[in-house]
Amino acid sequence: MGGLWALEPATEAKHRLYKRYLDAWWPIMLQRAHVSRVTYVDAFAGPGEYVDGQEGSPIFALDRLLSHVARPRMNLTRQRVTLIFIEENQKRRDHLEALLEKRFGALDELPVTVRVEKGRAERDTLPLLDETNAWGSPILAVFDSWGNVGVPWVDLRKIASNPSSENIVTFGPNWFSRRENQEPEKLDLIFGGPQYWQPSNDDLTSTDRWREWLETYRGALKRAGHEYALTFQVMPRTGQPLYLVYGTGHPSGVKAFKDAMWKVDVSDGMRFNDPRTTAGKQAAMADLQPSLFDAPDDVPDPELLGFVDDLMDKPGTSVQDVCDFLIRETSRWRETDARPAIRHLLEEGRIARNPAKGHLTSTTRLRRVT
Ligand SMILES: C[S@@+](CC[C@H](N)C(=O)[O-])C[C@H]1O[C@@H](n2cnc3c(N)ncnc32)[C@H](O)[C@@H]1O
Structure with a gap:
């Protein structure tokens, strides 16, 4: 035709x-x-x-x-x-x-x-x-x-x-x-x-x-x-x-x-x-990632780290709160992305957890280390 x-x-x-x-x-x-x-x-x-x-x-x-x-x-x-x-x-x-x-x-x-x-x-x-x-x-x-x-x-x-x-x-x-x-x-x-x-x-x-x-x-x-x-x-x-x-x-x-x-x-x-967030979040969080040359393959994306970091503004944020936010408020990130990002920020010493030891469960509380 x-x-x-x-x-x-x-x-x-x-x-x-x-x-x-x-x-x-x-x-x-x-x-x-x-x-x-x-x-x-x-x-x-x-x-x-x-x-x-x-x-x-x-x-x-x-x-x-x-x-x-x-x-x-x-x-x-x-x-x-x-x-x-x-x-x-x-x-x-x-x-x-x-x-x-x-x-x-x-x-x-x-x-x-x-x-x-x-x-x-x-x-x-x-x-x-x-x-x-x-x-x-x-x-x-x-x-x-x-x-x-x-x-x-x-x-x-x-x-x-x-x-x-x-x-x-x-x-x-x-x-x-x-x-x-x-x-x-x-x-x-x-x-x-x-x-x-x-x-x-x-x-x-x-x-x-x-x-x-x-x-x-x-x-x-x-x-x-x-x-x-x-x-x-x-x-x-x-x-x-x-x-x-x-x-x-x-x-x-x-x-x-x-x-x-x-x-x-x-x-x-x-x-x-995600047009609402991607550009700003990636730029803001670039410092959360080592430089490209140092970055191991498994470092989570800066946008994802940025979201988790933002959530630390609210006292008492739990692992489940992070999962819920990613599902509901982002176009890209899934529940399965929450724990790797949280673990990365814990390893980097940027956030702390309560209880301090044991499995990361949905009720584990998180806070930013200032
Ligand atoms: C973007 S194309 C659709 C492409 C198709 N969905 C695809 O992905 O292959 C838009 C089509 O909608 C038709 N169209 C335009 N206004 C319309 C309307 N108000 N109601 C129904 N069809 C309309 C156009 O003739 C055109 O064929």
């Missing part, structure tokens, strides 16, 4: 992350016998491929399900599993449908239900979830527009308040800053009302302005009902970055998402940053 476009490096990087996450998400949801139905909705589906033949998100989402090693244990039926692909553009929708049939066979004969819908994400996502009886069971909703957030906060709220349901929203750089002057009513829709956002401060650098917008968006996702919300800056080696926000109600979702990020191949220099 004419009208396909080239796969941007940031999109390619984001696809690596989605694939890894889907490899975890499908079996987590479908291997639970009590889950009667699971719905995946890609609300800005696209035509299914890029100009050089790389797969678009609907194709790999279905492929990761049908060719999953755990497929025999996932009890796939048309009634139990539904994938909804929404695309506004008729030609792209037709292209996607034809491509899905070419790749996987007639859609009405697949072991799961696949619906390719011409529609608008912001208008049709909730009615389609109504129509397919998705509510009451897990939903993963991906809102992957073209640098345009485009998802009403009330839609995110409805999905977030559904059991075991998650939202992923992506956007391009400068989206919020552009809208604040040109279309403030769009921001009202996206944040849930004018009281939930404020124009950015002109004195801030563009990076800091971005951090503030992302933090506001992360707040909106939490207000929508997600207990956990992670923000990522997807940084390809070349080209524009892309921002991604993931909301879930479950620590197991957080773990699966962070694990996916750690497993993604980044050998080409691509990175996932």
Whole structure:
């Protein structure tokens, strides 16, 4: 089809992350016998491929399900599993449908239900979830527009308040800053009302302005009902970055998402940053690490050490407090990262523990050595 476009490096990087996450998400949801139905909705589906033949998100989402090693244990039926692909553009929708049939066979004969819908994400996502009886069971909703957030906060709220349901929203750089002057009513829709956002401060650098917008968006996702919300800056080696926000109600979702990020191949220099913290924290904590030449391989990352060090500001911080903070407030670090960082700071004599001896348990108290 004419009208396909080239796969941007940031999109390619984001696809690596989605694939890894889907490899975890499908079996987590479908291997639970009590889950009667699971719905995946890609609300800005696209035509299914890029100009050089790389797969678009609907194709790999279905492929990761049908060719999953755990497929025999996932009890796939048309009634139990539904994938909804929404695309506004008729030609792209037709292209996607034809491509899905070419790749996987007639859609009405697949072991799961696949619906390719011409529609608008912001208008049709909730009615389609109504129509397919998705509510009451897990939903993963991906809102992957073209640098345009485009998802009403009330839609995110409805999905977030559904059991075991998650939202992923992506956007391009400068989206919020552009809208604040040109279309403030769009921001009202996206944040849930004018009281939930404020124009950015002109004195801030563009990076800091971005951090503030992302933090506001992360707040909106939490207000929508997600207990956990992670923000990522997807940084390809070349080209524009892309921002991604993931909301879930479950620590197991957080773990699966962070694990996916750690497993993604980044050998080409691509990175996932926590835009709220990475730059500042790494710079501030550089002195906590020996120089590159002296550094043994197992020295924890300065950002991680920086977080643990910050937590020492609060008297009585326990090992469990460190674990909880890493899970909840950082996009990168997991519970398993807490103890190596704590041990490193103990060995360096920067922090002390109570009790002073024995295993490091979740209730062991920590304090900074001044
Ligand atoms: C960034 S592309 C999607 C890429 C795709 N998710 C992937 O990762 O391969 C955005 C797509 O959304 C479509 N689109 C734009 N506005 C839309 C809307 N309001 N509702 C649904 N689709 C829309 C565009 O035609 C385009 O194909």
